[in-house]
Amino acid sequence: MLGTLGAALVDIVGREHVITDADVMASYLVDWTGRWRGQASLVVRPGSTAEVVAVVKTCAHAGVAMVPQGGNTGLVGGSVPARGHGAAGPVVVSLVRLQRRDEVDVAAAQVTVGAGVTLARLQGHVADAHVGLAFGVDLGARDSATVGGLVATNAGGIHFVRYGGMRQQVAGVEVVLADGEVFSRLDGLAKDNSGYDLAGLMTGSEGTLGVITAARLRLVPDLPCRVTALLGLAGTAAAIDVVVALRRDVPALEAAEIFYQEGLELVCRHARLAAPIAGRWGAYLLVECAGTDADSLAGALFRCLTAAGVDEEATAVATEVAGRRQLWAFRERHAEAINNLGVPHKLDVSLPLGKLAAFVPAVHQAVAGVAPEATTIVFGHAGDGNLHVNVVGPAPDDDGVDDAVFRLVAELGGSISAEHGIGRAKIGWLHLTRSAADIAAMQAIKGALDPHGQFNPGVLLPPV
Amino acid sequence: MLGTLGAALVDIVGREHVITDADVMASYLVDWTGRWRGQASLVVRPGSTAEVVAVVKTCAHAGVAMVPQGGNTGLVGGSVPARGHGAAGPVVVSLVRLQRRDEVDVAAAQVTVGAGVTLARLQGHVADAHVGLAFGVDLGARDSATVGGLVATNAGGIHFVRYGGMRQQVAGVEVVLADGEVFSRLDGLAKDNSGYDLAGLMTGSEGTLGVITAARLRLVPDLPCRVTALLGLAGTAAAIDVVVALRRDVPALEAAEIFYQEGLELVCRHARLAAPIAGRWGAYLLVECAGTDADSLAGALFRCLTAAGVDEEATAVATEVAGRRQLWAFRERHAEAINNLGVPHKLDVSLPLGKLAAFVPAVHQAVAGVAPEATTIVFGHAGDGNLHVNVVGPAPDDDGVDDAVFRLVAELGGSISAEHGIGRAKIGWLHLTRSAADIAAMQAIKGALDPHGQFNPGVLLPPV
Numbered sequence: 001m002l003g004t005l006g007a008a009l010v011d012i013v014g015r016e017h018v019i020t021d022a023d024v025m026a027s028y029l030v031d032w033t034g035r036w037r038g039q040a041s042l043v044v045r046p047g048s049t050a051e052v053v054a055v056v057k058t059c060a061h062a063g064v065a066m067v068p069q070g071g072n073t074g075l076v077g078g079s080v081p082a083r084g085h086g087a088a089g090p091v092v093v094s095l096v097r098l099q100r101r102d103e104v105d106v107a108a109a110q111v112t113v114g115a116g117v118t119l120a121r122l123q124g125h126v127a128d129a130h131v132g133l134a135f136g137v138d139l140g141a142r143d144s145a146t147v148g149g150l151v152a153t154n155a156g157g158i159h160f161v162r163y164g165g166m167r168q169q170v171a172g173v174e175v176v177l178a179d180g181e182v183f184s185r186l187d188g189l190a191k192d193n194s195g196y197d198l199a200g201l202m203t204g205s206e207g208t209l210g211v212i213t214a215a216r217l218r219l220v221p222d223l224p225c226r227v228t229a230l231l232g233l234a235g236t237a238a239a240i241d242v243v244v245a246l247r248r249d250v251p252a253l254e255a256a257e258i259f260y261q262e263g264l265e266l267v268c269r270h271a272r273l274a275a276p277i278a279g280r281w282g283a284y285l286l287v288e289c290a291g292t293d294a295d296s297l298a299g300a301l302f303r304c305l306t307a308a309g310v311d312e313e314a315t316a317v318a319t320e321v322a323g324r325r326q327l328w329a330f331r332e333r334h335a336e337a338i339n340n341l342g343v344p345h346k347l348d349v350s351l352p353l354g355k356l357a358a359f360v361p362a363v364h365q366a367v368a369g370v371a372p373e374a375t376t377i378v379f380g381h382a383g384d385g386n387l388h389v390n391v392v393g394p395a396p397d398d399d400g401v402d403d404a405v406f407r408l409v410a411e412l413g414g415s416i417s418a419e420h421g422i423g424r425a426k427i428g429w430l431h432l433t434r435s436a437a438d439i440a441a442m443q444a445i446k447g448a449l450d451p452h453g454q455f456n457p458g459v460l461l462p463p464v
Numbered sequence: 465m466l467g468t469l470g471a472a473l474v475d476i477v478g479r480e481h482v483i484t485d486a487d488v489m490a491s492y493l494v495d496w497t498g499r500w501r502g503q504a505s506l507v508v509r510p511g512s513t514a515e516v517v518a519v520v521k522t523c524a525h526a527g528v529a530m531v532p533q534g535g536n537t538g539l540v541g542g543s544v545p546a547r548g549h550g551a552a553g554p555v556v557v558s559l560v561r562l563q564r565r566d567e568v569d570v571a572a573a574q575v576t577v578g579a580g581v582t583l584a585r586l587q588g589h590v591a592d593a594h595v596g597l598a599f600g601v602d603l604g605a606r607d608s609a610t611v612g613g614l615v616a617t618n619a620g621g622i623h624f625v626r627y628g629g630m631r632q633q634v635a636g637v638e639v640v641l642a643d644g645e646v647f648s649r650l651d652g653l654a655k656d657n658s659g660y661d662l663a664g665l666m667t668g669s670e671g672t673l674g675v676i677t678a679a680r681l682r683l684v685p686d687l688p689c690r691v692t693a694l695l696g697l698a699g700t701a702a703a704i705d706v707v708v709a710l711r712r713d714v715p716a717l718e719a720a721e722i723f724y725q726e727g728l729e730l731v732c733r734h735a736r737l738a739a740p741i742a743g744r745w746g747a748y749l750l751v752e753c754a755g756t757d758a759d760s761l762a763g764a765l766f767r768c769l770t771a772a773g774v775d776e777e778a779t780a781v782a783t784e785v786a787g788r789r790q791l792w793a794f795r796e797r798h799a800e801a802i803n804n805l806g807v808p809h810k811l812d813v814s815l816p817l818g819k820l821a822a823f824v825p826a827v828h829q830a831v832a833g834v835a836p837e838a839t840t841i842v843f844g845h846a847g848d849g850n851l852h853v854n855v856v857g858p859a860p861d862d863d864g865v866d867d868a869v870f871r872l873v874a875e876l877g878g879s880i881s882a883e884h885g886i887g888r889a890k891i892g893w894l895h896l897t898r899s900a901a902d903i904a905a906m907q908a909i910k911g912a913l914d915p916h917g918q919f920n921p922g923v924l925l926p927p928v
Contacts, residue, residue: 105816105818106708107704107708107816107817107818108816108817108818108849109708109711109712131712132712132713133712153657154657154661156655156657160654160655164632165655167661167664168628168632177901177905181900181901181904182901183899183901183902183905184899184902185902187816187877187879187897188816189814189815189816189849189878189879189882190624190814190817190847190848190849190850191620191624191629191814191845191848191849191850191879191882191883192814192879192881192882193617193618193620193668193879193881193882193883193884193885193886194879194880194881194885194886194890194894194897194898195668195886195894195898195902195903195906195924195925196665196668196669196906196909197618197631197661197664197665197667197668198902198905198906200631200661200664200665201660201661201664201665201909203661204657204659204660204661205660209660221711221712221713221715223715240571244570244571247573247685248573248595248596248597248685249596249685249756251685251687251715251716251755251756252715291715292713292715292764293760293764296757296760300756300757350653350654350655350656351653352569352571352572352651352652352653353571353572353654354569354571354572381655383654384654384655385572385653385654385655386654386655413651414653415651415653415655415656415657415658416658417656417657417658418653418655418656418657419655419657420657421657421658422657422658422659426658430658430659433651433658434658434659435647435648436645437641437645437646437647438647438648438649438659438662439659440645441641441647441662441913442659442660442662444912444913445660445665445909445912445913447912448908448909448911448912449905449908449909460659461659
């Protein structure tokens with residue numbers, strides 16, 4: 001059943017890109033953890049910025065809300081509609097067909113790509129240019145996460161400690177606004193102080209202010225040499241001491257990831273891997289440096305680790321690709337090993353570095369207090385104070401665990417969202433760390449740019 | 465004459481901090497180039513965030529506009545009121561008394577400081593902590609420019625090529641909004657995706673959205689070794705080739721500044737310096753690298769310069785402080801040497817790197833076309849495509865030269881403001897590089913956060 005709106009959209013994008021069949025729609029209406037499920041009247045897949053403009057105007061005219069969607073790898077329900085709308089529900093606007101990939105601008109060290117390009121494809125596009133450049137953000141979902149979604153959620157990832165997240169890479173965006181006007185800043189100037197930072201505002205706005213159709217992204221030097229080390233340490237406090245020393249003394253530091261004994265054992269069982277280091281340790285820290293000269297890289301790293309008192313016996317080191325991949329597997333395969341246990345509550349939080357050591361035991365206790373049977377696995381990006389608290393056991397819609405964890409985070413001066421966003425998952429707790437004035441200012445901006453609330457209602461902000 | 469408003473403000477800040485004497489007020493009403501002069505009813509200098517709140521509420525209640533002011537070193541008239549208001553004019557809110565300087569947070573590598581702290585004082589405060597950290601932004605006006613103004617104008621400076629500008633350093637801000645509510649995000653979390661990037665929006669908003677009272681700033685490793693080289697090159701194109709190679713192959717690159725024969729000769733005459741390199745060159749490039757190991761630093765720099773074909777005979781090198789200062793003087797003393805010629809039109813623009821070589825001769829031609837008697841001196845931050853076109857000769861209010869230069873910039877895909885902002889100086893040309901949709905979106909945001917237009921009217925945006 002197309003209906004009047006569907007027919008109008010078919011006129012814009014063609015019949016094959018308006019999806020109304022429930023079975024085909026299904027994959028657009030649930031996130032990959034399975035925790036967030038919703039309903040929509042249809043899915044539309046525009047193939048160009050001009051088609052996005054026409055879709056936005058048509059939906060706005062019909063008074064129908066839009067849910068922009070990229071690779072649908074978000075973890076807070078921001079890219080799937082809410083439940084209970086049925087056929088009268090919003091339209092999912094899938095941007096995966098926006099595959100623009102401009103030639104790499106070597107002089108500017110930037111590239112312009114469409115919202116639908118996956119991170120892996122972007123990385124490949126830059127590598128294929130063979131101009132000594134690379135993209136500074138990397139994360140596990142690289143094969144499905146798209147540039148539009150990465151920008152919309154201000155994705156972080158494993159190289160944040162060196163290059164920052166998406167906001168630091170975004171030199172400009174092209175966005176279709178609520179009135180169908182296109183706001184474009186793709187000129188890619190390194191320095192441009194002519195007006196408010198609208199590109200930065202769009203980055204992390206979770207589809208609530210407009211539809212991002214393309215981005216101009218900064219590139220970083222493609223560094224040929226890497227040294228990776230996995231360290232067994234007494235606990236979180238020792239790991240943070242090492243991280244602080246590395247950040248200060250080793251500018252080549254590119255990643256500093258933390259995980260724990262229970263996560264390591266889960267990964268080893270799930271992926272049939274042998275333990276990388278003898279013994280049981282209070283915390284594991286995976287660090288990686290990148291540079292142009294392997295010797296000076298390793299020298300700087302080991303000088304710093306020695307000065308920090310790291311036990312050489314509890315250190316596994318790799319400099320070649322295969323060995324480095326083996327070490328990374330212990331960290332990167334956490335997500336799949338956890339999903340294998342059940343539908344997780346994935347609680348992405350950040351803390352002041354000085355509070356991490358107190359937080360880790362406290363969060364286990366907090367979860368046990370409300371869900372004694374739950375399995376809690378913690379891992380994350382130690383360099384940024386960003387932990388992923390994964391809780392398996394409680395039902396997807398039982399938010400008692402979320403509440404306990406977020407209250408603890410707020411108490412310790414942290415954020416209820418480090419890199420995943422607020423989405424639908426965390427609106428109820430936004431007031432824990434955002435003042436009324438702060439939320440009111442955000443609502444005023446939303447009201448100014450999307451006066452009829454047509455973009456992603458029910459995401460990021462509580463209603464005014 | 466205090467008047468009702470003045471009396472109310474005296475009740476808040478005390479008599480000595482409400483300035484009504486014309487002679488004392490004068491320095492608050494003219495920028496340091498002398499090009500921008502205005503009038504105000506009085507100057508008020510609150511000493512705390514709470515006093516700023518009371519001042520904002522009082523002025524709002526009286527319907528009087530406010531011009532926030534820091535060190536008043538801005539170059540586009542954004543920190544001085546407009547002309548012609550007289551005693552009924554706006555109130556200048558000077559933030560220089562906001563001198564909060566929190567202890568450096570070593571674990572987070574951040575520090576919180578008040579809006580009135582000068583850049584030099586911030587640098588000293590961080591250095592005095594002796595924790596191996598430094599502030600990533602540096603610029604010539606460091607002794608008078610304040611943190612509030614640096615944030616409000618998203619200042620760039622000489623280390624942008626490595627660390628970016630203020631927006632990259634701002635981890636959070638405290639802002640007094642139009643309704644007197646305080647919006648505070650000073651928790652300094654490395655990663656925080658809970659809502660729109662209001663701190664980023666405030667950065668570069670030029671005092672039009674609220675009064676910035678404090679900032680949480682990121683710090684960078686304090687690198688002990690520096691190598692500085694001044695290169696004589698055939699021209700701009702050759703200089704840009706060197707910059708692109710350095711940016712790609714030498715991650716330690718911290719500065720890449722360009723100037724020209726006429727500027728060098730002016731500085732040598734003004735400061736009584738001998739020429740640093742024999743001969744006359746089409747462009748001079750001052751490059752500086754910073755790291756932890758002097759040998760590998762110099763090695764990487766000279767390998768790259770040799771590969772780029774730079775003439776060793778036309779290269780002056782310094783690694784010690786005194787020698788490096790001598791080389792920097794040729795670049796840094798441009799501003800004072802030019803001011804010595806007369807009141808300059810300081811046109812801060814940025815171009816795509818690939819267009820700089822075409823722009824430099826074209827801008828001399830463009831200026832000569834409208835002001836044949838003018839002296840044009842160009843210098844700037846080659847690493848970022850940011851040039852300062854200084855024109856001495858035309859009267860301060862003769863904007864024919866501005867118009868010619870900005871039109872050329874727009875034609876070549878550049879920005880009419882790289883790092884100085886729009887202020888009052890450039891509003892008339894904003895449409896050259898910002899679309900109607902873009903300006904409308906900015907006006908909508910201004911309207912949402914400052915509905916009565918009480919902050920810095922006539923700055924940055926044309927009236928709706």
